[in-house]
Amino acid sequence: MTRIVLFSDFGAEGPYLGQMHAVLQQQAPGTPVIDLLSNAPSGNPRLSAYLLAALRHYLPAHSIFLSVVDPGVGGPRAPVVVQADGQYFVGPDNGLFNTVAAQTQSIQCWEIDWRPRHCSMSFHGRDLFAPVAAGLATGNAAGMLQQGQLTGTEDWPTDLPALIYFDHYGNAMTGLRYSEAFAGRKLRIAGKMVLSQADTFCALPAGQAFWYNNSIGLLEIAINQGSAREQLQLQPGMPVELL
Numbered sequence: 001m002t003r004i005v006l007f008s009d010f011g012a013e014g015p016y017l018g019q020m021h022a023v024l025q026q027q028a029p030g031t032p033v034i035d036l037l038s039n040a041p042s043g044n045p046r047l048s049a050y051l052l053a054a055l056r057h058y059l060p061a062h063s064i065f066l067s068v069v070d071p072g073v074g075g076p077r078a079p080v081v082v083q084a085d086g087q088y089f090v091g092p093d094n095g096l097f098n099t100v101a102a103q104t105q106s107i108q109c110w111e112i113d114w115r116p117r118h119c120s121m122s123f124h125g126r127d128l129f130a131p132v133a134a135g136l137a138t139g140n141a142a143g144m145l146q147q148g149q150l151t152g153t154e155d156w157p158t159d160l161p162a163l164i165y166f167d168h169y170g171n172a173m174t175g176l177r178y179s180e181a182f183a184g185r186k187l188r189i190a191g192k193m194v195l196s197q198a199d200t201f202c203a204l205p206a207g208q209a210f211w212y213n214n215s216i217g218l219l220e221i222a223i224n225q226g227s228a229r230e231q232l233q234l235q236p237g238m239p240v241e242l243l
Helices: 016-027 045-058 098-102 124-138
Strands: 003-008 033-037 063-068 079-084 087-092 107-112 145-147 160-166 172-177 187-189 193-195 209-213 218-223 240-242
Touching (some): 003 016, 003 124, 033 045, 045 063, 045 160, 045 172, 063 124, 079 098, 079 124, 087 124, 107 124, 160 240, 172 240, 187 218, 193 209
Parallel strands (some): 003 033, 003 063, 063 087
Antiparallel strands (some): 079 087, 079 107, 160 172, 172 218, 187 193, 187 240, 209 218
8 A cells, every 4th residue: 555654854843744734635635644753853854864764664665755854945956756665755856865775776766847836935845745745646646757866876875873863762863774793882972972782771770871773773872761862962963983
């Protein structure tokens, strides 16, 4: 079954997600819509790209990722549709889909050359990307696309040794995918703090900081019963290094 998966930095509050849902319900009635993430790294498609690439593996083929982290909305960046491993990604060509491309053997890319009668310069998610995602879901997107290619994919790293996302608990995800070769190694943050690995939170006393293989296969930094973001004063983009 086709499903549309929303990934954005819109935040859960405000009118933006609701307006996206309204377009999808009107133009692709009956298609399931999943709110995967609405607090992607704000205005940062590069960091968001590594989070999207990790999360996509938990959705089946034929999923359509309506993905909007778009600080250049209204500017020259192209609107695109990317196909990778049977999944589709609709959004801006600003690096948001480059990690998916770097981690996939082969991709297809189309530029969206369709425009609606009214298209806000500041809300392409509602006016451009959502109708195209609905068109893909209903089989009516053929006239909306022309062959294209992603930009900026040359030398794009498959993994990013940096902090990319903080969850509700203050845990810090990195852009590094876990490998068995990392077991037992220490992780250095911003050239200063050094943390050991643990498999579970309860393996350590309360207040102890550590790194672990998280539920979507990324290295993550946490404090048992505490906020790593607050207590370690972590920031998005901080570099990390396995020792």
